[in-house]
Amino acid sequence: MQNSPNKGVFPWLTALLVAAVLLSACLGAIDIHIREIAGAAGKLFYNGSDYTLHERVFLEIRLPRVLFCLFAGAALAVGGVLLQALFRNPIIEPGLIGTSSGAAFGAALYFVAGATFHFHAGVWMLPLAACAGAMLATFMVLGLSGSRENGKTGIVTLLLMGIAVNALFLSGTGFLSYIARDPQARSITFWNLGTLSGANWESVVITAIVVTLCCWRAMACAARLNLLMLGEEEAQLSGVGVKRLKMEVMVINVIMIAVVTAFTGVISFVGLVVPHLLRIWKGADNRYLVAAGALTGAILLTAADIAARLLLRPAELPIGIVTSLAGVPVFIFLLKKKKYYF
Template identity: 55%
Template sequence: MKGPRGDRWCLALLFALMIATAVASIRFGAMDFSFSDMAAAAWGWLSGAAGLSLDQRIFINLRVPRALLCLLVGACLGAGGTLMQGLFRNPIVEPGLVGTSSGAAFGASLFYVFGALFKVNLGAWTLPVSACAGGVISTYVVFTLAQTRNEGRSSILRLLLTGLAINALFMSGIGFLSYVARDPAARSIIYWNLGTLSGADWNSVLVVGAATAAGLAPAIALAKPLNALMIGEEEAAALGVNVRRLKWTVLSINVLMVAVATAFTGVISFVGLIVPHILRILRGPDNRFLITGSALLGGILLSLADLIARVTLRPAELPIGIVTAVVGVPVFLSLLSSRDYLS
């Protein structure tokens, strides 16, 4: 079905799928909970009963926030990918490409290796704050360096290449840190770079939730100007779009969502790249559908990946970065080969 009505149906379907994945991901894991267990735990928690069993506390304080964090982080990465591909008018962009995620990873690695020397100690917040700061700083560096002198605007290609270069620089910094680090720190760095949701708790859900809401609400309003940008910067300007302001708004939203999400979960690649493509193949490139749709599908994909990461080797779990690609690539490649998407 085409048009706005079809879009609404499709979003409703994605929303239902998201709920279903979320339910599956709180039900299964290192330990399975039946629906009656889940209901009992939720009832006990909501009614403020003091006597929650250990299992019930695991469910309420670990399993549920983890499922929610998956949805939120997936939404950030999916929507971030759509925004950045739209802004750069380029299908190979992923949200971390302008330095955000490698900078965040470098900030986190610094914390793991030299955290004890940090002058400011924010307790449990030190890791996310240093990762987030790293992401914001590196993105800012990329933008400053990519500013062209004569026209005062960042040409797209220059921005991408600067992003690649700065990414390489931060990756070598991370490599150096993990090389000099002693074992628990070195292992943490590797683990963090593959992404993990095992640190999920209600605090991280609240912070990432706030960042997601603060990013998604204005992003949805940018759909129309981003559509206009499909036909070029000058053409969009002729249609009344303030391209410069659009660029800065999109980039700020993306940095906010990606830096905060990465700060709590580590580097999760690939979701932000393929989610927008999957939806574009299925329903075309209209951003009025794509931004919300990719937030939902990003959440679905990350929840599924996390579920698989938790149940494959249980009670141990895989880093999620390994699973996202294994789940996403076959779907992506089969859609890519079955449609004339790139013509």
């Protein structure tokens, strides 16, 4: 990071992340003491097999959920950073331009088609179906709202088209849940509210690979996004290929959000809240926002997951409800108090 004042952010975020991870590992429907976590880790390292119940819960359920939550939160936050920089507007997030609802539709279609035709094409098929749906929805929004988004009317049109396309794909997902058999319908309904309960080691590996690569590419785009924030003409004069940058950022965002949504369902507002908080804290340098956003998104989604597990314990509240309850007031604050005009 070239902006030295931002360096002090990362020790604080790292400390908060470690604290959130420890709390998430310990708390839930079954509380696990830190000594049991250490014992399970030690047995795993030394190839032990005599696990207690709590140690087995930690290794097979709690640990993959905690790790998956970190990558999912990072992806949602970085996706918000990228879109807000690309459209130069602080109220854009992946859910508002159809990415999440498109991914949800693609995944739901895979669930229903797989159950109907009795096929399973491997662990990568679900995220690929979600990516296809997310690509379709996102580029429908961009295509219908116009190719250039550099004026006030363009942002309004983008948001309105996002609302329309979201409604279209959510209705498609609702239709699929209606015609699905009971197990698939229940899964789709709960999944549409957002959940981390299905996290396993397969989803951790897939999400870790995709999110790590996409965040690496996002960091590579950050300096050019800083120039784009000054305007498209200024960026082009500085040697930035604007069209190529836009396409690269959109593809990175769609892939990250689609893969996460394929496993979690729709989780809103993380991509809206995190970049806004970080800008208030230390500024709008996208190199800082991408790196700090990944950490902050992981922290906030982990905190939301802890709340989802504890509020109705031993039952579990869908995490999408928790993030929406926290995010809606921030969204209203941005619209009413800050008075962002388009």
